[in-house]
Amino acid sequence: MRWAKYVTLLFGLFIEAKAAEGKLLATPGTSSIDGSAGGGIVPWAQLSNYASDDEWGGSAFCSGAALSDYRLNVCGAQLNLFDRLELSVAEQAFPVVATDTMIKQSVLGMKVRLYGDVVYSRWPQMSVGVMHKSLSDDAVAQQLGASESQGNDLYFAVSKLQLGAIAGYHWFWNVTTRYSEANQNGLLGYGGPEHSSRWHFEASSAIFLTPHMAVGYEFKEKSQNLGLGESHWRTAFLAWFPNKSMTVTAAWLNFGSIARSKSQKGVYVSITGYF
Amino acid sequence: MCQLRGTFKLMQRFFRSVTLCITLISLFGCQTLHKRNSLYQQFGGQAKIEHVIDAFILRIGANSQIIHYFSDSNISHFRAGFINHMCALLEGPCEYNGDSMVQIHTGMNINERDFNLVVELFINVMTDAHIPYQIQNKVLAKLAPLRSKIIEI
Numbered sequence: 001m002r003w004a005k006y007v008t009l010l011f012g013l014f015i016e017a018k019a020a021e022g023k024l025l026a027t028p029g030t031s032s033i034d035g036s037a038g039g040g041i042v043p044w045a046q047l048s049n050y051a052s053d054d055e056w057g058g059s060a061f062c063s064g065a066a067l068s069d070y071r072l073n074v075c076g077a078q079l080n081l082f083d084r085l086e087l088s089v090a091e092q093a094f095p096v097v098a099t100d101t102m103i104k105q106s107v108l109g110m111k112v113r114l115y116g117d118v119v120y121s122r123w124p125q126m127s128v129g130v131m132h133k134s135l136s137d138d139a140v141a142q143q144l145g146a147s148e149s150q151g152n153d154l155y156f157a158v159s160k161l162q163l164g165a166i167a168g169y170h171w172f173w174n175v176t177t178r179y180s181e182a183n184q185n186g187l188l189g190y191g192g193p194e195h196s197s198r199w200h201f202e203a204s205s206a207i208f209l210t211p212h213m214a215v216g217y218e219f220k221e222k223s224q225n226l227g228l229g230e231s232h233w234r235t236a237f238l239a240w241f242p243n244k245s246m247t248v249t250a251a252w253l254n255f256g257s258i259a260r261s262k263s264q265k266g267v268y269v270s271i272t273g274y275f
Numbered sequence: 276m277c278q279l280r281g282t283f284k285l286m287q288r289f290f291r292s293v294t295l296c297i298t299l300i301s302l303f304g305c306q307t308l309h310k311r312n313s314l315y316q317q318f319g320g321q322a323k324i325e326h327v328i329d330a331f332i333l334r335i336g337a338n339s340q341i342i343h344y345f346s347d348s349n350i351s352h353f354r355a356g357f358i359n360h361m362c363a364l365l366e367g368p369c370e371y372n373g374d375s376m377v378q379i380h381t382g383m384n385i386n387e388r389d390f391n392l393v394v395e396l397f398i399n400v401m402t403d404a405h406i407p408y409q410i411q412n413k414v415l416a417k418l419a420p421l422r423s424k425i426i427e428i
Contacts, residue, residue, distance in 0.1 A: 022388030024395065052387040083387075120422045163416035168409025210408060211398070 020080070020274075022052025025211060026241040027118055027161065030249045031061035031272045033185070034107045034131055034153075035076040035090030039218045040251050040268055041185075041233050042202040044174045045127040045159035046118050047086040047111060048078035049274045050244050056081050063270035065253060069261040071095055072187075076107075086111040086129075094187045096140060103187050104136040118172075124160035131155075133186040144226050144259060146189025153180040155202075170208040172216070178202060183226050184258055192225030206239070214239045231256020235268065247272045314417070315367030317410050324361045328354060330400045338396065341389050364417045376424035383428070390426045394418075 029046050032038035037048035040063070051057035062075040076090030088109040095102050111129035118125040131153040135141060138149035159174035178200045181190040200223065206216025220233040237251035251268040258264045318324065332354060335341060345353070362369035373379075394415075401411045 022386075022391055024391050052391065054386055055388060120419050122420075122423075163419055164409065164412030164414075165416075168407075168412050170412055 020049060020051035020055040020057030021244050022055050023050045023083075024119060025244060026208070026214065026239075026247075030239055030247050031059070031063065031076065031078070031270060033063055033065075033072065033074045033090065033092065034133075035078065035088035035109045036111055036129060036131070037078060037086060037088075038157075038176075039174070039204045039206075039216065040235050040237060040249060040270060041220045042174060042176050042204045042218050043109075043111070043129055043131075043155055043157055043178075044176070044204065045113070045116075045125040045157040047080045047083055047113055047127070048088065048272075049080045051080040051083050053083050055083075057274065059272055059274045061270060061272035063249075063268065065266060065268040067253065067255060067258070067264040067266035069097070069264060070258060084113055086113075092187065099140065101137070101140055103140055105186050106134055106136070107186070108132045118159050119161050119163070124158045127157050129155050129157065133182065133190075135186065135189060138189055140259075141183070141189025144183070144188055144228065145192045146183055146226060147191035147193075148181070149189055151181045151186060151190030153178055153182065155179070159204075166207060172204075172206040172208070172214065174204040176202040180223075181225065184222070184230060188226065188259060190225075192227070194224050194227040196223035196225045198223070206237075212241050214241075228260060229257045231258075237268075245274055247274075313366045314410070314413055315362065315365040318365055318406060318414065319404075321358075321362065321367070323404065323406070324358055324365070324367075327400055327404050327406070328357050328361065330403065331357075331397055334396045334400055335393070338392070341392055344383055344385060344389070365414065376421050377428065380425045381428050385426045385428075387426060390422065 027046065028049050029037050029044050030039060031048065032040060032043050034043060036043040037046050038044040049057035049059040057080045058077065060077040065072040071094070073093045074090055076088060078086055078088040080086050090107040092105040092107065093102060094105070109129060109131045111127050114126045114128055115121070116123055116125040132150070133153065134150035138146070141149060155176050155178040157174060157176040159172070162171040165171040179198050180200060181198060183189050183192060200221040202220045204216060204218045206214045208214045215238050218235045218237065222230045222232050224230055234254045235251045237249055239247060239249045241247050249270040253266045253268050255264040332350065335345060356373040359369055359373060360371045363371035398411060401414070
């Protein structure tokens with residue numbers, strides 16, 4: 001288990017360190033399945049965990065999704081250096097029952113905060129990030145017609161917490177533009193026989209019902225490189241921020257068609273720990 | 276042509292739902308506006324502002340991470356200035372006539388982390404004073420733009 005090694009290593013590194021607490025509660029968001037700080041499926045402009053501009057912080061997460069015909073399990077970790085640079089790693093496991101195979105993908109990510117603070121700056125916080133994704137076994141991807149077993153995503157994210165904006169409740173929004181050749185986020189390889197757009201629109205929106213609880217929605221545009229009618233992803237989520245040590249997210253997923261299995265809906269649970 | 280008409284219809288539907296949303300939100304807003312007027316009144320007026328700031332000063336005094344920023348401050352001057360500033364920011368019957376935020380904080384070199392800690396103390400004090408969450412948030416929205424005139428100068 002490669003991810004277990006990463007997580008153990010990071011835990012070892014941070015066990016002695018005092019958790020960074022320099023940001024306001026909930027402002028780092030949660031962990032995306034690709035490892036970066038974000039919502040569940042969209043990387044946000046915020047960097048992970050509570051490190052402020054003269055602190056560093058680490059975090060680790062595990063997430064699980066159960067869809068009608070598939071499952072996805074992810075664990076990963078993030079390192080935030082001075083709220084300027086985020087390094088992340090995620091290991092995804094996607095068992096395909098029909099063919100009795102386990103698709104595994106590793107994602108290495110780097111995100112740089114270009115401008116702003118999600119709460120305070122006049123303009124929204126802006127970040128740019130890259131992800132290197134690679135499949136450890138591309139048999140399924142090849143079978144479906146994908147041309148590559150690894151790929152790089154590039155994204156630009158803009159986010160803002162609008163204080164008291166909707167009837168006195170904080171409103172959060174994020175818009176991300178991502179260049180990607182990935183099929184089903186990379187789990188079904190990269191590229192394919194069909195020419196499809198490489199630029200994708202992704203967005204998130206949430207309202208804080210209390211200081212500890214946010215309810216929101218995410219959208220991730222997808223392309224059709226394999227010609228299998230790949231659907232856009234949609235989620236509705238509930239995030240709980242009990243304190244600055246952990247975040248728990250539950251979501252309802254609507255992922256549409258995945259590799260000819262139609263109407264994939266399901267649930268998602270994710271937990272991130274900060275240390 | 277057909278496609279164009281489809282797009283047009285979609286756009287129409289989109290704008291209709293946006294208009295509906297805006298109407299709903301403004302109705303919501305107006306309702307609360309009519310009930311209790313300015314943010315100053317919603318907060319609880321002068322007495323509440325004074326109560327919150329007194330509690331805030333006690334919290335700062337008890338916090339070893341940030342107390343050093345106040346070592347050269349005159350507490351009663353700080354108290355009077357902050358009360359006056361809050362009253363003005365919340366659109367109460369006052370005009371802020373104290374020193375500018377930049378004047379006050381220049382040379383203090385307050386970092387992000389300590390600034391956020393002070394914000395958290397302030398939120399806790401408002402919660403203890405039973406200020407409703409939505410009112411707290413509106414107050415924070417008024418205070419947030421001051422941050423660039425306070426930290427790292």
